Amino acid sequence: MVRNPERRAALLDAAIGVLAEEGARGLTFRAVDTRAGVPAGTASNYFANREELLAQASVRTYERFTPDQAEWDNVFTGPRDRAKLVELMRATVTRLAADPNVYLATLELQLEATRRPELRRNITERVRADLDANIASHEEAAMPGDRDTVLVLYLALNRLVADYLTLPGVLSAEGSLDELVAKVVEHVVPES
Structure with a gap:
């Protein structure tokens, strides 16, 4: 997995935006890549699967609320x-x-x-x-x-x-x- 903390945070922030606007059903790697403005396939380089993306997005919400x-x-x-x-x-x-x-x-x-x-x-x-x-x-x-x-x-x-x-x-x-x-x-x- 790629380890660029800034890009990872940007992808999680994009996932948060997708969740807020489209709901959990709209949360796909493609939707996250599009919202983050990165090449297709970028999110899948950072998160093994959708379960991990959901879990990490929930952690990121807490970071942003702190x-x-x-x-x-x-x-x-x-x-x-x-x-x-x-x-x-x-x-x-x-x-x-x-x-x-x-x-x-x-x-x-x-x-x-x-x-x-x-x-x-x-x-x-x-x-x-x-x-x-x-x-x-x-x-x-x-x-x-x-x-x-x-x-x-x-x-x-x-x-x-x-x-x-x-x-x-x-x-x-x-x-x-x-x-x-x-x-x-x-x-x-x-x-x-």
Whole structure:
């Protein structure tokens, strides 16, 4: 297999775009090559098969969702109250919604995982580890609430982003994305 990390990342980003726009059924090596603007056959030099392409695309979505160091550092700066949690959740949701293709590809990958046990196992492990890390960070930062607070925020905010990106008309009358995040946090986290 060819090992050019920049080209591999570009191919995975192209796969994410294909997943978001055409769904898992549209994800072919040819579609990835075309979207990446590379010669036909390039993706097949980087990924042994479609299963590997799907698995690596799911890893790449997480890489693209990872907050930068400044966002991580902000968690441990300032007060640890509900207003701070609103700020942090707004930053998270804004990051998730900023590149719709990445989030939509993630939804496609989760749907595809219902038909592919190995993909399901890999995505489940990654999402579970991420949720556990979020719980640990919340506790380490001494944010208001507990483990269940993080779980409910995870559930509510993921659904908020999904609806915001896929069915924006459902929530448009309820407020902006920032306002909706604040509503969720303020209803989940008691005022201190």
